[in-house]
Amino acid sequence: xxxxxxxxxxMKDVKKSYGDFDVLKGISMDIMKGEVVCIIGPSGSGKSxxxxxxxxxxxxxxxxxxxxGQEVHDPGLDKRILRRKVGMVFQQYxxxxxxxxxxxxxxxxxxxxxxxxxxxxxxxxALLKKVRLEGKENSYPGELSGGQQQRVAIARxxxxxxxxxxxDEVTAALDPETVKEVLVTIKELAxxxxxxxxxxHEMGFAKEVADKVYFTDRGLIVEEGHPSEIFxxxxxxxxxxxxxxxx
Amino acid sequence: MNVLSDYFRDLAERSPRWDFVWLYDGSxxxxxxxxxxxxxxxxxxxxxxxxxxxxxxxxxQTSRYRIARLFVSGYLQIFRNTPPLVQLLFFYFxxxxxxxxxxxxxxxxxxxxxxxxxxxxxxxxxGAAFNVEIxxxxxxxVPNSTTEAADALGMSRWLIFSEIQFPLALRVCLPALxxxxxxxxxxxxxxxxxxxxxxxxxxxxxxxxxxxTQNPTMLLLLVVYVGLVGILSLGLRLLExxxxxxxxxx
Ligand SMILES: Nc1ncnc2c1ncn2[C@@H]1O[C@H](COP(=O)(O)OP(=O)(O)OP(=O)(O)O)[C@@H](O)[C@H]1O
Ligand SMILES: [Mg+2]
Numbered sequence: 001x002x003x004x005x006x007x008x009x010x011m012k013d014v015k016k017s018y019g020d021f022d023v024l025k026g027i028s029m030d031i032m033k034g035e036v037v038c039i040i041g042p043s044g045s046g047k048s049x050x051x052x053x054x055x056x057x058x059x060x061x062x063x064x065x066x067x068x069g070q071e072v073h074d075p076g077l078d079k080r081i082l083r084r085k086v087g088m089v090f091q092q093y094x095x096x097x098x099x100x101x102x103x104x105x106x107x108x109x110x111x112x113x114x115x116x117x118x119x120x121x122x123x124x125x126a127l128l129k130k131v132r133l134e135g136k137e138n139s140y141p142g143e144l145s146g147g148q149q150q151r152v153a154i155a156r157x158x159x160x161x162x163x164x165x166x167x168d169e170v171t172a173a174l175d176p177e178t179v180k181e182v183l184v185t186i187k188e189l190a191x192x193x194x195x196x197x198x199x200x201h202e203m204g205f206a207k208e209v210a211d212k213v214y215f216t217d218r219g220l221i222v223e224e225g226h227p228s229e230i231f232x233x234x235x236x237x238x239x240x241x242x243x244x245x246x247x
Numbered sequence: 248m249n250v251l252s253d254y255f256r257d258l259a260e261r262s263p264r265w266d267f268v269w270l271y272d273g274s275x276x277x278x279x280x281x282x283x284x285x286x287x288x289x290x291x292x293x294x295x296x297x298x299x300x301x302x303x304x305x306x307x308q309t310s311r312y313r314i315a316r317l318f319v320s321g322y323l324q325i326f327r328n329t330p331p332l333v334q335l336l337f338f339y340f341x342x343x344x345x346x347x348x349x350x351x352x353x354x355x356x357x358x359x360x361x362x363x364x365x366x367x368x369x370x371x372x373x374g375a376a377f378n379v380e381i382x383x384x385x386x387x388x389v390p391n392s393t394t395e396a397a398d399a400l401g402m403s404r405w406l407i408f409s410e411i412q413f414p415l416a417l418r419v420c421l422p423a424l425x426x427x428x429x430x431x432x433x434x435x436x437x438x439x440x441x442x443x444x445x446x447x448x449x450x451x452x453x454x455x456x457x458x459x460t461q462n463p464t465m466l467l468l469l470v471v472y473v474g475l476v477g478i479l480s481l482g483l484r485l486l487e488x489x490x491x492x493x494x495x496x497x
Contacts, residue, residue, distance in 0.1 A: 055399060083401035094396035097495040098414050107410065108400040142494015153396075160400060 002069025015062035025219035038206040041216035055086040087157030093149040095141040102137040127155040147178025167198040266459035282449025296371035301378025326376035338369040366438035374431035385420030425483040
């Protein structure tokens, strides 16, 4: 049995390849409940692949990933049960374009968890308020800005009451002014104690909210540690090169 | 009897090419109306069946089983690349010979599938062949990333299909679907060739009996088809409008 003193997400020597191209070459990380973890690294280093393995959107060829003690890549596991515990937000929002903001948020709790509609609606309205989108309940995604859509997407994930949230470059498609409003939402979430795993290029944000930063390069974790160490005193030359380019 | 029928009775006598016989002769009216009724029934059956078969076909097209995919693509090749009239004749005359018949009284032999039945089958398959491709293109237009988001929310395959993929695909393919269904309704008139007593058949047999009614009846045919197609396309247009989503699609 898993208890909160053990890692909520534990990866051990995870390897994955597409054909004979190795994307992940042995990744290990332990993430505790309530931690905020940022994964940084150059484009193509496997960050998206890594984060998508945690909710089994990608499969792996070697190693193990457990979420709350449950092996994710156990072929007998019902992935849907895993995905109720692990929420995910994507770079391109991926809202359902034919549903309003409120309907987007309510769909999974009503249809998947079979919760009473009235209860879910109350929760959905509260979530919209939390992401500062009061009054946008009946707007369709096409009528919302990128930043607003992304906050609806975050609310949609939260409506399932996940234990862990995955964010894959969720501000990469936004313009600089709207980046901030999304980051504020995530920051509040982190402050509420949600376990967050983020792939991000927002180094300032990582510095401020992360408990731990992982630097990945070519399918390996090159360096890990508290943001104060990684950003001010990187040890590996690859981290140094990357940070000097980006900062 | 009544002013209108008296007028047309009189007109028929004065100008022998303009005999609106179905406006004053009850038996002629009945022939036209029964033809119209058969056309409407045949259209409704073919539209519904072509939607069901088309949908099933588009599902089979993405089946895991190669044999199912081959079967569908063979079907599409045959039905999309031959004239519907030839298909009708083939079904009725070629396949019709091999269908079993039964004898209600011990003397006559009645085939299990009548000419009306064959027309419904062959026209449905004709319309469905195009619907398969239309549905498929609609489903392909739904981005993978959208279904992946639903997947990440723990939705089942069926939920993803019924709540996300299908409603989005339908919006994309409604315009193409409309024009195919309209085409199908017009094509039901070709059932004339196998003596299905639909509107064109009844009209032609009427002007064979009363040559003076040929002009008015042809006019009537045009008007009725414009009306039928108009109703269908209006309905589909309303559906399109109802399903339109602000900021999505055209
Ligand atoms: N489905 C796939 N098939 C084949 N190769 C893939 C596939 N998905 C990703 N890759 C490859 O795996 C490598 C890692 O991809 P990934 O998307 O994880 O990188 P990333 O670190 O997220 O990059 P970015 O910062 O640009 O998003 C890339 O070289 C990519 O080309
Ligand atoms: Mg990526």
